[in-house]
Amino acid sequence: xxxxxxxxxxxxxxxxxxxxxxxxxxxxxxxxxxxxxxxxxxxxxxxxxxxxxxxxxxxxxxxxxxxxxxxxxxxxxxxxxxxxxxxxxxxxxxxxxxxxxxxxxxxxxxxxxxxxxxxxxxxxxxxxxxxxxxxxxxxxxxxxxxxxxxxxxxxxxxxxxxxxxxxxxxxxxxxxxxxxxxxxxxxxxxxxxxxxxxxxxxxxxxxxxxxxxxxxxxxxxxxxxxxxxxxxxxxxxxxxxxxxxxxxxxxxxxxxxxxxxxxxxxxxxxxxxxxxxxxxxxxxxxxxxxxxxxxxxxxxxxxxxxxxxxxxxxxxxxxxxxxxxxxxxxxxxxxxxxxxxxxxxxxxxxxxxxxxxxxxxxxxxxxxxxxxxxxxxxxxxxxxxxxxxxxxxxxxxxxxxxxxxxxxxxxxxxxxxxxxxxxxxxxxxxxxxxxxxxxxxxxxxxxxxxxxxxxxxxxxxxxxxxxxxxxxxxxxxxxxxxxxxxxxxxxxxxxxxxxxxxxxxxxxxxxxxxxxxxxxxxxxxxxxxxxxxxxxxxxxxxxxxxxxxxxxxxxxxxxxxxxxxxxxxxxxxxxxxxxxxxxxxxxxxxxxxxxxxxxxxxxxxxxxxxxxxxxxxxxxxxxxxxxxxxxxxxxxxxxxxxxxxxxxxxxxxxxxxxxxxxxxxxxxxxxxxxxxxxxxxxxxxxxxxxxxxxxxxxxxxxxxxxxxxxxxxxxxxxxxxxxxxxxxxxxxxxxxxxxxxxxxxxxxxxxxxxxxxxxxxxxxxxxxxxxxxxxxxxxxxxxxxxxxxxxxxxxxxxx
Amino acid sequence: xxxxxxxxxxxxxxxxxxxxxxxxxxxxxxxxxxxxxxxxxxxxxxxxxxxxxxxxxxxxxxxxxxxxxxxxxxxxxxxxxxxxxxxxxxxxxxxxxxxxxxxxxxxxxxxxxxxxxxxxxxxxxxxxxxxxxxxxxxxxxxxxxxxxxxxxxxxxxxxxxxxxxxxxxxxxxxxxxxxxxxxxxxxxxxxxx
Numbered sequence: 001x002x003x004x005x006x007x008x009x010x011x012x013x014x015x016x017x018x019x020x021x022x023x024x025x026x027x028x029x030x031x032x033x034x035x036x037x038x039x040x041x042x043x044x045x046x047x048x049x050x051x052x053x054x055x056x057x058x059x060x061x062x063x064x065x066x067x068x069x070x071x072x073x074x075x076x077x078x079x080x081x082x083x084x085x086x087x088x089x090x091x092x093x094x095x096x097x098x099x100x101x102x103x104x105x106x107x108x109x110x111x112x113x114x115x116x117x118x119x120x121x122x123x124x125x126x127x128x129x130x131x132x133x134x135x136x137x138x139x140x141x142x143x144x145x146x147x148x149x150x151x152x153x154x155x156x157x158x159x160x161x162x163x164x165x166x167x168x169x170x171x172x173x174x175x176x177x178x179x180x181x182x183x184x185x186x187x188x189x190x191x192x193x194x195x196x197x198x199x200x201x202x203x204x205x206x207x208x209x210x211x212x213x214x215x216x217x218x219x220x221x222x223x224x225x226x227x228x229x230x231x232x233x234x235x236x237x238x239x240x241x242x243x244x245x246x247x248x249x250x251x252x253x254x255x256x257x258x259x260x261x262x263x264x265x266x267x268x269x270x271x272x273x274x275x276x277x278x279x280x281x282x283x284x285x286x287x288x289x290x291x292x293x294x295x296x297x298x299x300x301x302x303x304x305x306x307x308x309x310x311x312x313x314x315x316x317x318x319x320x321x322x323x324x325x326x327x328x329x330x331x332x333x334x335x336x337x338x339x340x341x342x343x344x345x346x347x348x349x350x351x352x353x354x355x356x357x358x359x360x361x362x363x364x365x366x367x368x369x370x371x372x373x374x375x376x377x378x379x380x381x382x383x384x385x386x387x388x389x390x391x392x393x394x395x396x397x398x399x400x401x402x403x404x405x406x407x408x409x410x411x412x413x414x415x416x417x418x419x420x421x422x423x424x425x426x427x428x429x430x431x432x433x434x435x436x437x438x439x440x441x442x443x444x445x446x447x448x449x450x451x452x453x454x455x456x457x458x459x460x461x462x463x464x465x466x467x468x469x470x471x472x473x474x475x476x477x478x479x480x481x482x483x484x485x486x487x488x489x490x491x492x493x494x495x496x497x498x499x500x501x502x503x504x505x506x507x508x509x510x511x512x513x514x515x516x517x518x519x520x521x522x523x524x525x526x527x528x529x530x531x532x533x534x535x536x537x538x539x540x541x542x543x544x545x546x547x548x549x550x551x552x553x554x555x556x557x558x559x560x561x562x563x564x565x566x567x568x569x570x571x572x573x574x575x576x577x578x579x580x581x582x583x584x585x586x587x588x589x590x591x592x593x594x595x596x597x598x599x600x601x602x603x604x605x606x607x608x609x610x611x612x613x614x615x616x617x618x619x620x621x622x623x624x625x626x627x628x629x630x631x632x633x634x635x636x637x638x639x640x641x642x643x644x645x646x647x648x649x650x651x652x653x654x655x656x657x658x659x660x661x662x663x664x665x666x667x668x669x670x671x672x673x674x675x676x677x678x679x680x681x682x683x684x685x686x687x688x689x690x691x692x693x694x695x696x697x698x699x700x701x702x703x704x705x706x707x708x709x710x711x712x713x714x715x716x717x718x719x720x721x722x723x724x725x726x727x728x729x730x731x732x733x734x735x736x737x738x739x740x741x742x743x744x745x746x747x748x749x750x751x752x753x754x755x756x757x758x759x760x761x762x763x764x765x766x767x768x769x770x771x772x773x774x775x776x777x778x779x780x781x782x783x784x785x786x787x788x789x790x791x792x793x794x795x796x797x798x799x
Numbered sequence: 800x801x802x803x804x805x806x807x808x809x810x811x812x813x814x815x816x817x818x819x820x821x822x823x824x825x826x827x828x829x830x831x832x833x834x835x836x837x838x839x840x841x842x843x844x845x846x847x848x849x850x851x852x853x854x855x856x857x858x859x860x861x862x863x864x865x866x867x868x869x870x871x872x873x874x875x876x877x878x879x880x881x882x883x884x885x886x887x888x889x890x891x892x893x894x895x896x897x898x899x900x901x902x903x904x905x906x907x908x909x910x911x912x913x914x915x916x917x918x919x920x921x922x923x924x925x926x927x928x929x930x931x932x933x934x935x936x937x938x939x940x941x942x943x944x945x946x947x948x949x950x951x952x953x954x955x956x957x958x959x960x961x962x963x964x965x966x967x968x969x970x971x972x973x974x975x976x977x978x979x980x981x982x983x984x985x986x987x988x989x990x991x992x
Binding site (some may be wrong): 094095096137138140141142143144145146147149152153165175176177178179552553554555558559 | 845847849850851852853854856857858872874877878880882887888891893896901902903904905911955973975979981
């Protein structure tokens with residue numbers, strides 16, 4: 001028989017194409033693998049806040065060690081240095097940034113008649129002026145009198161003070177020696193905002209390096225320690241962790257599987273040939289993901305190590321069965337090898353193919369997942385498994401040397417066969433175990449699942465706790481509730497926000513909320529600014545009224561600078577967001593007013609009634625906001641915690657549906673392939689039992705199940721079906737001595753799979769470890785259960 | 800022996816007087832005396848004379864000092880207000896609003912407030928760090944004149960005159976570069992120990 005060269009050419013060409021695609025692929029390891037693709041509008045907002053909002057760009061910095069004086073000095077020097085650095089837009093440490101304060105004061109003073117909430121038509125009547133003057137005189141009498149006195153001749157009605165009062169902060173952190181400190185005074189705290197977007201992990205990484213380097217430059221003693229936390233730190237850490245682990249896990253996995261193959265084959269050529277399907281599969285997988293998604297996530301490569309475990313099975317089946325019993329033949333001829341190959345193709349290959357197809361069908365359901373990490377895993381595995389199986393079927397037979405010999409592994413098979421004969425004794429206990437698992441899971445089904453999005457977070461609990469503590473120290477805990485105003489433009493959003501203000505003020509007055517922040521507080525809409533301008537009377541009228549209002553208290557002649565400023569304000573151009581750039585008001589506005597292609601969203605944080613109980617009358621707030629008509633703008637109440645939990649539960653629901661769909665597809669495939677209800681049940685029952693016991697095991701180990709565990713359970717069925725099918729085909733064909741090698745090769749294949757997934761279980765990335773521990777445990781159970789429940793006549797197991 | 804004992808006793812009894820009523824009355828002596836006061840309470844009346852205003856602005860209330868670093872000014876008229884300085888934190892309460900700042904945040908104002916406290920605490924070092932200090936009179940009737948050293952404070956304050964008798968402060972007068980001034984007179988309600 002002439003060996004066709006066409007498959008080889010196709011294969012090599014395919015590899016080249018994969019190589020080219022991979023060379024041009026963009027690999028990412030940022031957090032986007034953990035974020036959804038198709039959320040609702042408020043979820044989109046949540047995601048864009050998570051990715052690019054001001055929170056995502058804020059680094060919390062703690063300086064500890066040495067003594068309080070040194071810490072405060074270092075905090076000042078550090079802040080001064082960071083403020084010179086273009087990588088950061090804002091550096092807050094409690095110590096005023098004199099340059100920024102000067103910009104703030106200039107903006108506030110120059111535009112006080114546009115910004116002051118006290119300006120309306122009444123303000124410039126005799127009575128209004130008299131009252132405003134009286135208020136300012138009262139404040140002159142107060143402790144701050146000395147500080148506000150210089151403003152008197154140009155701002156006798158106190159508009160700068162009015163504006164400042166409106167901007168006043170809710171709570172200030174503790175101070176120590178003039179800079180922010182933790183409550184116990186043991187750390188200095190800074191709040192640093194990077195210029196780069198939160199999703200630009202490269203830029204965030206550079207910014208963090210700057211923080212380290214600048215701290216090093218101002219550090220006067222090694223006793224001083226720097227600690228960084230916050231979303232940019234987490235993003236960079238996560239990426240580094242994923243990168244690191246993908247490399248380590250793949251290496252360990254490859255090493256283990258290679259060692260296993262060496263143990264089995266004891267031949268370098270067989271080892272290399274055995275790895276060909278795996279490598280081709282990996283290349284095809286990466287190339288496919290790159291073509292479908294444009295980028296390849298690091299997590300996908302991490303998941304990909306599982307492919308090593310499964311794809312290597314095919315060559316194990318081929319070699320173990322084609323190479324066996326050769327040791328008994330003194331002079332193997334090419335005809336004999338060809339015969340055995342033909343034999344393998346006609347008897348074992350259909351089973352391998354069916355097993356591979358069930359895996360592909362299982363993975364296929366993941367392709368539809370809204371979770372990018374999972375969808376990529378689906379595509380990667382399908383392409384990888386198809387390529388690996390194809391290489392096993394069409395390429396390896398061409399490359400097998402004529403003298404291909406497998407070391408005799410029959411002893412192991414015989415030993416396993418002997419073990420198998422005692423399996424009847426195991427049936428009872430296993431059935432009991434499954435029943436116990438069903439009862440346990442039934443009783444505890446309420447708290448098996450972790451229903452919070454944080455369950456998927458790659459950030460460790462201790463890091464999260466540390467972050468929360470620093471945030472609390474700064475009096476800036478995560479805000480959960482927001483009023484959301486969506487409009488076509490920034491101006492429309494600000495106008496609608498102003499329309500919303502009386503409603504929110506009322507909610508504060510009745511105690512439903514403790515307070516709120518609003519972008520309109522920092523920048524009134526142009527309409528409001530214009531109405532303030534129109535409230536300003538002619539200079540002559542104003543002068544007359546002022547003198548009447550000031551009579552007996554202030555010599556109005558000395559207030560001429562005031563008249564000039566007010567008159568100039570009548571015709572000045574109203575402020576727009578760009579005018580606030582570089583000021584602290586601009587930063588606050590930027591954090592709350594988010595503009596994109598679809599328009600602008602104003603996010604108004606709502607604070608709980610008191611800091612102690614953190615209560616909010618959600619119902620009243622929801623009702624009040626629903627009653628606001630700000631059309632054409634849209635007003636809504638947003639609970640970010642509920643949104644993110646809902647996001648997760650929709651993930652979970654979707655994953656449940658996809659897993660069920662995948663399971664049904666596997667059943668359908670088996671129905672078509674096996675055409676026997678009895679055989680289908682015999683194949684599926686042990687797999688279902690493996691899933692149940694695996695879930696029980698995870699619960700007993702104290703794991704809270706996440707959607708990755710659920711997906712792992714689908715994969716137990718998809719992967720485990722290979723073993724069940726082999727027992728099924730052995731049973732059907734009443735095969736003779738083949739069964740011994742089948743048993744041995746199944747065990748090796750299983751070991752390889754368990755290694756591939758099992759290594760993932762040790763990952764510190766929850767996504768990877770959840771999948772690893774589920775499939776690793778499940779694969780062993782699937783093999784054992786399939787063997788124990790294979791068929792009823794143990795005497796049929798040949799020796 | 801008895802003669803020597805008597806002279807020792809005399810010396811012991813007279814020694815505090817020596818420092819206080821001796822010929823060389825100086826800042827150190829006054830500060831040492833003031834440092835003995837741990838709690839001081841009083842009422843104050845403050846008048847501010849501001850150029851463009853036709854009448855001085857008057858306010859009044861209570862003052863409380865507790866060693867080492869608590870100073871409280873409770874204004875009752877014309878509008879209730881309180882200023883509490885505790886360590887470096889200054890808390891201002893007014894119109895139902897409360898605001899806390901660090902003295903370091905406002906170097907100009909901070910120096911001023913801190914100087915009053917350092918006089919009450921008898922902290923000569925802190926006082927001389929911020930001001931040129933001149934003293935006149937005797938312990939029974941003294942006057943401190945403070946001229947700010949820091950440029951920021953110089954813009955707001957030309958000089959401060961503090962008058963007192965023994966361990967009591969009677970008045971604080973702040974004169975600004977534009978000749979506006981404020982005078983606070985203090986009446987002690989409790990005699991220091």
